[in-house]
Amino acid sequence: MGTGEVGQSLATGLVKAGHTVTLGSRTADNAAAAAWAADTGGRHGTFADAASSAELIVNATSGLVSVEALTAAGAENLADKVVVDVANPLDFSDGYPPKVATFEEGISLAEHIQRTFPDAHVVKTLCTVNNAVMVDPGRVPGDHNIFVSGDDRDAKKVASGLLGDLGWTSDQIIDLGGLPTARPIEQNILLWLVLSQALGTYDFNISVQRAG
Amino acid sequence: MGTGEVGQSLATGLVKAGHTVTLGSRTADNAAAAAWAADTGGRHGTFADAASSAELIVNATSGLVSVEALTAAGAENLADKVVVDVANPLDFSDGYPPKVATFEEGISLAEHIQRTFPDAHVVKTLCTVNNAVMVDPGRVPGDHNIFVSGDDRDAKKVASGLLGDLGWTSDQIIDLGGLPTARPIEQNILLWLVLSQALGTYDFNISVQRAG
Numbered sequence: 001m002g003t004g005e006v007g008q009s010l011a012t013g014l015v016k017a018g019h020t021v022t023l024g025s026r027t028a029d030n031a032a033a034a035a036w037a038a039d040t041g042g043r044h045g046t047f048a049d050a051a052s053s054a055e056l057i058v059n060a061t062s063g064l065v066s067v068e069a070l071t072a073a074g075a076e077n078l079a080d081k082v083v084v085d086v087a088n089p090l091d092f093s094d095g096y097p098p099k100v101a102t103f104e105e106g107i108s109l110a111e112h113i114q115r116t117f118p119d120a121h122v123v124k125t126l127c128t129v130n131n132a133v134m135v136d137p138g139r140v141p142g143d144h145n146i147f148v149s150g151d152d153r154d155a156k157k158v159a160s161g162l163l164g165d166l167g168w169t170s171d172q173i174i175d176l177g178g179l180p181t182a183r184p185i186e187q188n189i190l191l192w193l194v195l196s197q198a199l200g201t202y203d204f205n206i207s208v209q210r211a212g
Numbered sequence: 213m214g215t216g217e218v219g220q221s222l223a224t225g226l227v228k229a230g231h232t233v234t235l236g237s238r239t240a241d242n243a244a245a246a247a248w249a250a251d252t253g254g255r256h257g258t259f260a261d262a263a264s265s266a267e268l269i270v271n272a273t274s275g276l277v278s279v280e281a282l283t284a285a286g287a288e289n290l291a292d293k294v295v296v297d298v299a300n301p302l303d304f305s306d307g308y309p310p311k312v313a314t315f316e317e318g319i320s321l322a323e324h325i326q327r328t329f330p331d332a333h334v335v336k337t338l339c340t341v342n343n344a345v346m347v348d349p350g351r352v353p354g355d356h357n358i359f360v361s362g363d364d365r366d367a368k369k370v371a372s373g374l375l376g377d378l379g380w381t382s383d384q385i386i387d388l389g390g391l392p393t394a395r396p397i398e399q400n401i402l403l404w405l406v407l408s409q410a411l412g413t414y415d416f417n418i419s420v421q422r423a424g
């Protein structure tokens with residue numbers, strides 16, 4: 001779900017990995033989605049088209065409208081499915097640098113999605129890297145890491161498998177625990193923005209180094 | 213300034229590096245500070261004692277009372293000096309996990325200190341690692357990083373020299389830019405807390421890995 005750079009990049013990466021992918025958008029005739037489908041051999045359709053036929057849903061819509069998009073997809077089409085949420089709820093209403101929106105009582109977008117669709121199994125991941133790194137972790141050298149947060153262990157296994165399909169090794173994947181751990185992960189985009197300016201590149205990631 | 217674990221650890225590290233260190237506290241007869249001075253050959257005294265005699269001030273007080281402590285130190289004792297701010301403004305008033313306090317208009321503690329004491333040269337650093345790693349970066353393997361944020365280039369050079377005295381190599385130090393870059397750096401403690409729980413250790417740090 002989501003026809004922006006992140007959505008298209010992930011959809012292409014998942015097609016290359018052998019998955020059947022429907023790129024979901026607000027309307028059935030979205031030009032970007034149609035062009036993507038023609039290029040890749042993937043499918044495209046409305047959020048509801050994409051979600052109803054899917055075993056797994058990736059939310060790559062803009063974070064501020066994700067719940068609206070998932071509502072359009074249909075709660076019944078999310079039930080008992082893994083929803084991999086990669087969205088960054090960036091709020092540019094006060095200019096740059098943006099704020100990361102939080103939701104009721106300061107919760108993360110991922111938790112907000114989980115509360116809104118309690119029958120879905122939400123896993124937060126991938127929002128800490130640029131879309132090029134998401135689908136090609138090998139472009140950054142070293143044992144850099146990607147994080148998963150979620151309340152359902154099986155859903156995190158499925159999401160980790162999807163990360164594996166994109167090239168992330170199991171050593172690179174760090175399970176942070178329950179979905180509330182998505183809060184600092186979503187806020188991390190602000191450090192990512194500062195680092196990208198300091199380094200002059202989007203082609204980076206962080207690696208967690210431990211003693212012993 | 214600050215007789216907690218971080219303050220004592222940094223003070224000891226700086227004594228070992230050959231610096232003359234006065235451990236500053238609210239009162240002249242602080243027992244922890246006196247014990248530290250007896251152990252290390254350092255000095256101790258009030259915040260004002262410490263600041264008035266110092267070439268450089270390290271703020272290792274609890275972030276929520278740092279401005280109060282620096283006010284007790286005396287604005288005249290901070291003027292034209294480098295103030296290395298390592299404090300984390302953690303707010304546990306709503307329980308765990310804590311919030312990271314922000315100040316007027318959402319600015320960081322470091323910026324709040326800078327605005328309150330405009331004649332000081334504030335540099336934010338070190339707040340992204342445990343106190344043991346602060347003074348002994350070699351305990352974590354690999355080329356992990358430490359960040360400096362500040363509006364004054366010369367002050368950042370001085371602060372980077374101090375980091376060097378503690379064992380950080382110049383390759384490990386990343387200059388993020390102006391003091392507003394301290395905002396995501398201060399928020400990073402929330403990711404640090406989540407990581408420390410997932411890893412089961414405080415002995416870790418992040419490394420920034422770049423392509424090319």
